[in-house]
Amino acid sequence: MNCEVCQLKELELEHFEVREVLRCVLHTIFFHRALGLVRPKDVDLELFDITYVQCGDLDLDKKIEEKIDQFIDRVEKHPNKKNQICLSFYEVKNKQGTWFPKKLERLYWEQWYINLNMVQQLKAHSSKSHHSKVVVDPGESAVEETSIRRAALEASLREVLFQIIEFVNEKKDHVPPIPNLDGISFPYEITIPGSSDSAFGMDMFKRMLQTGHPTMLS
């Protein structure tokens, strides 16, 4: 079974928009992957005129919020412009290894990469704090620029949601049989690539092994 990877369109956003945008994207993906019995819940974004759907699973909500918090912390500590958050779905397989009698192995069958580009509000005299939103010079041009940027972000977010729906529709064959008819149904993992510099390479290496990259010997 191959691993389908979806690189979502990059979103340019400010720090205070991260939470809502991530919630929207993650929940939309989960809604399409939580194939157990759900009661859908419509949620309106506050910053944008977009409604997305949640599964209504409280555990999932909690985990998503935790991951978003982690992501925001990381963004604050490493104010790089581009950041990524990865949502992976996997199957747990027992693998008989030669060295270890039994080993639980994760077979990733789908990975979503949410790409975020943090931008700072353009100010005339600004400090380097990337998450401060105070507009020192609230001229008309700054306000216009903000509204243009906001509209562009809304359009991009809508595109990302369409992209998710399209991906989910087109690729259905790789989805494994539903193991659990309640809630999320598939085990998943949300990671922030590069969260630890030393483990970054190992993380990628492990994932490549597990997904059985064709160039790697399994």
Add this chain to the structure above:
Amino acid sequence: MDLQGNVHGEYGRFEQIVSQFLSKSLHIILDSRVPSVHQNGHNLLSGTSVKKSDKWFSLKLGDRPASLDNLNLWHRNLMEPMIIDIVLVQEVPDSSSVNYPTTTLGLGKYVETVIERWVIQYEYIRTVFPHVVESSSSYKKTYKKSIILLRSLYAMMRLLPAYRPFRKLCSSTQASDFDINYKVSSFSAPFSREEEELMKPYNFASVDAPQGRLSISVTYRENLSCFNLDTSIAYPPQIITDYVGSPATDPFRAFPSSEKGFRATSFSLRGGQSPSSTPFQRPHSWTSGLHRMSMQPHGGSPPVHRTSTIPYESSSPPTDIYGHRIQNYRSSTHHKTNSFDEHQLSPPFSPSPSPSPPTYLSGGNPVKAHRHSETAPMSIPHPMMGRSPRYLSPNLSDPNRHSLPPLSPKSTKLDPSSQDSTSGIRLPRRSESLRGGEFHSGMSNLFSGQKVLRDSKDDSGRFSGLLSSSDSPRIGFSRSSSKLSFQDDFDDLDFSGPFIVDDVDTSDSPVRFQNLDGKRSSEFTSQAFSTRKSQDAAVGALVHMLRTAPPLRQDSSCYSSHSSKTELEGEVGAASSGFFLPRKASDALEELRGYKDMKDLLLSKSGTQVVRKEEV
């Protein structure tokens, strides 16, 4: 034979999947586009256990409205496509001079435009060598993929442009100039060229099924701006009816007169969250409600109030493929479109022209109610000189004060004094009005007055505590703290004090007071402005005053000390008269005189009794 039986069994299962797939798709589409279907379904949703039929495709949507079930019965041939047209119905002015009274707004005619066309079908693909045995795993795969397909259908319904007008219709109870209808058929007239140019197609990836595939496609209008629908649903106005201290919730304030004219208007929550959602997860209901009301777009629906209703056509007969007509179920009692302009705070003591209990959407009620809600719904125990504690409660700020509940027979004697928020209670009223006016400058007068009081009444240790709390710069009255402090104190108080006029028959004074009441009831319907902090202080001061009032049986020496106190209060009141209209001070003084008279009467009666006893 077994094999064939198996095949038939499997095919029967597959037919069931297809049939349920069509039903579920129909339900999803209509639930996300037609307000009546959505509301009926959600009314049934709450509090009911999940039906087996609702578990299909792992998507709980609630009970299907009867109209959908009828449509399902009609659509028996699984091979035929199911075409669902989502129709936008707008009332537009007619060029002819003839009025069309049957139209809702009487403007003219209805114009129907198909804004979305959904085609759901099972496409049968005849294969040369059909599979003899369809394994159950293929049905499972089909079922799994159908689940995913319906999930994406559900999500897509919220991303397409037609979702916004639907949300507007759902959230607004005011009359709109448009409505959304639906039409289900197995064939449809193709779009004209002009229409096609405005429409955009989207095809969901089909799901492979035995001998065919399940497919969903849509053709939708990308741009709905030409219809001039104000579909901004950001922060729709929300009227909260069960706010703290509302007539609906506070048993002390179940006023029949207010209920007559009052009509709770509840807008559906934004995002359901519900509330709640909400969602909500929302800030305090009042602030958000206020905020939302102030943000209500005025240009949304035309300021025409629908009073007639167009008959509702149900779609129960299978051949009747139209849904309901315009659902203009909007009550006319609460769509005053200019109401939100009036939520400027009226001056504290400005007279109101009308004594009628204001509805929630007129006369700036939301703000008043906002103010009201900020005051603690204290309940002061009853036997306080017959003055109902209700009037000392935060109801003082309520414009419905005139329509306070009829007092018990015990307390009717002092009705008018209580009803007047500014004059009923002597010192506390003044202190309240002081605070209502200039805050800082009034405070010094207030403090001096209160300090004198406190000094003169040393036995009221409890109340001095109350007063001292009121002396803090913020008067010390947050919502909860004041409530708690007062309630604690009042629980301990023994109100079998002297001024329980419940048992005393004073036939003259009640009549007089009721006349006064009649006069004053019309004067303060729009008073929105008593400050909550001063009310608490007022209550405390009142309690103190009553507590320290001399008993009825005492001689006139105590009475004179009390009257000197009241004179002092009069001075304080006079000093503060500059902060509000002179009329209020005079009213207060008048009230004071009334009380004095009553007290004189009582004392005289008790005095005669004492004299008689002494004689005996």
